[in-house]
Amino acid sequence: MAHSETADMIQHTRRHATAADYVQLMKPRIMMLVVFTAVAGLVAAQSVSGASMNPIMAVIATLAVALGSGAAGAINMWYDADIDAVMTRTSTRPIPSGAVPREEALAMGLIMSGVSVLMMWLASNALAALLLAGSIAYYGWFYTMLLKRRTPQNIVIGGGAGAFPPVIGWAAVTGSAPxxxxxxxxxxxxxxxxxxxxxxxxxxxxxxxxxxxxxxxxxxxxxxxxxxxxxxxxxxxxxxxxxxxxxxxxxxxxxxxxxxxxxxxxxxxxxxxxxxxxxxxxxxxxxxxxxxxxxxxxxxxxxxxxxxxxxxxxxxxxxxx
Known part of the structure; x- marks a missing residue:
């Protein structure tokens, strides 16, 4: 189904969005696993390297990872709105159900991407921010737009997107990725x-x-x-x-x-x-x-x-x- 056809269909099923719809756009279940593995990398890095990170900065860095994950999720839902509308298990998501306009989801994803990378850079260092930006692009662009609809190896190649968080957490502490x-x-x-x-x-x-x-x-x-x-x-x-x-x-x-x-x-x-x-x-x-x-x-x-x-x-x- 083309994106234009999906937009027409959603236009006829418009409903009022709730806070839960915007949370769902960020794929919270994936976000929780992403944050958890990032925290593991952050904690292990401090123990192994002997380096320490200010607790407040560590919380901000963790929040940046969460926002980055949510941003990638929103971009994914924006692009995949057409196939989400076709599949029964995804047809109730915010965009195909008519709660959130596609362009609004894209804007949310792009803004959150920028904010999350900036937060990571200010709370830790450039390497952690670069890795976070790369992971967002990997999932939101490389996997979602290039791989998912073109190759049955989409999950194998695209798996790197979800594997970055512990490296990001480690880099946030040490400025390196050993x-x-x-x-x-x-x-x-x-x-x-x-x-x-x-x-x-x-x-x-x-x-x-x-x-x-x-x-x-x-x-x-x-x-x-x-x-x-x-x-x-x-x-x-x-x-x-x-x-x-x-x-x-x-x-x-x-x-x-x-x-x-x-x-x-x-x-x-x-x-x-x-x-x-x-x-x-x-x-x-x-x-x-x-x-x-x-x-x-x-x-x-x-x-x-x-x-x-x-x-x-x-x-x-x-x-x-």
């Missing part, structure tokens, strides 16, 4: 495909209806399940790399090993299932849904352990860190 920061980037980057493809197995008909070449649409469900398994096999040991470099302690290592094994088990069950096939049993669809839900928990727990080890090490038994 290997440990990029290891955290790599974990999120490798986590993104199996996480999102598990969801796409459930929503493949919606993507097909909107002509979006997600992997299940372009290559089929079996190929998608194979790719989920491959990326999961790569992710599980990658999650343990922080232990090798010293970034993660024993608490992190045990957690990463256990949750990595559980991730592999769930991915294996999806691989053996018929999830995404036209006549897939409900039990197989449940396996894909289970992997999607657990993947969120997996990433949250790994980064939570880093925050605990580096932010609360003084309160933990020595044997755990």
């Amino acid at each position: 290997l440990d920061a990029w290891i955290l980037f790599a974990i999120i980057f490798m986590w993104t495909p199996p996480h999102f493809w598990a969801l796409s197995l459930l929503a493949h008909k919606e993507y097909a209806k909107a002509n979006v070449p997600m992997l299940p649409v372009a290559r089929g469900a079996k190929a998608t399940r194979n790719q989920i398994m491959i990326y999961s096999v790569l992710l599980a040991p990658l999650g343990l790399v922080p232990v090798v470099t010293g970034l993660g302690g024993m608490l992190y290592g045990v957690t990463a090993a256990l949750f990595g094994a559980a991730f592999l088990l769930l991915a294996f069950k999806v691989w053996r299932s018929e999830a995404g096939d036209g006549d897939a049993p409900a039990a197989d669809l449940k396996k894909a849904k289970g992997l999607f839900a657990f993947s969120i928990l997996y990433l949250f727990v790994l980064f939570a352990m880093l925050i605990v080890e580096h932010g609360f090490a003084a309160y933990l038994p020595v044997t755990l860190v």
Whole structure:
């Protein structure tokens, strides 16, 4: 569906916007994960480098990351309004539902982008601000406008957008982005495909209806399940790399090993299932849904352990860190 056709359709379904509509434009669930991983990078950087950041400046830098994430979300919703209107699960979003005009969402995204980058620069340094600007452009332009509608590898290549936050948090403290920061980037980057493809197995008909070449649409469900398994096999040991470099302690290592094994088990069950096939049993669809839900928990727990080890090490038994 063309953008002009979407605009005409929305014009006939106009409704009054609420505060919740503008919050939804910023994709708050994604924002929370983005902020959490950025905080993990910020906390770990202070512990590893010995550098310190003024608490007020740290809060402002974190707020800048949140605004940047929200800005990218608003730009994404502005551009994707046409396919959001076609897909059932996104048709109630602020723009296709007629609550927020498309041009208003774009203006909001652009203004928030500028404000967030400026805030980061003033609160920390130029590198952190540059990385934040790059992450916004990566999601709002590179992934949304160039990749999403053109290649089934959109999620693989576009995964870098959500992987920047811990690097940004680290750079905000030290003004640099060392290997440990990029290891955290790599974990999120490798986590993104199996996480999102598990969801796409459930929503493949919606993507097909909107002509979006997600992997299940372009290559089929079996190929998608194979790719989920491959990326999961790569992710599980990658999650343990922080232990090798010293970034993660024993608490992190045990957690990463256990949750990595559980991730592999769930991915294996999806691989053996018929999830995404036209006549897939409900039990197989449940396996894909289970992997999607657990993947969120997996990433949250790994980064939570880093925050605990580096932010609360003084309160933990020595044997755990």
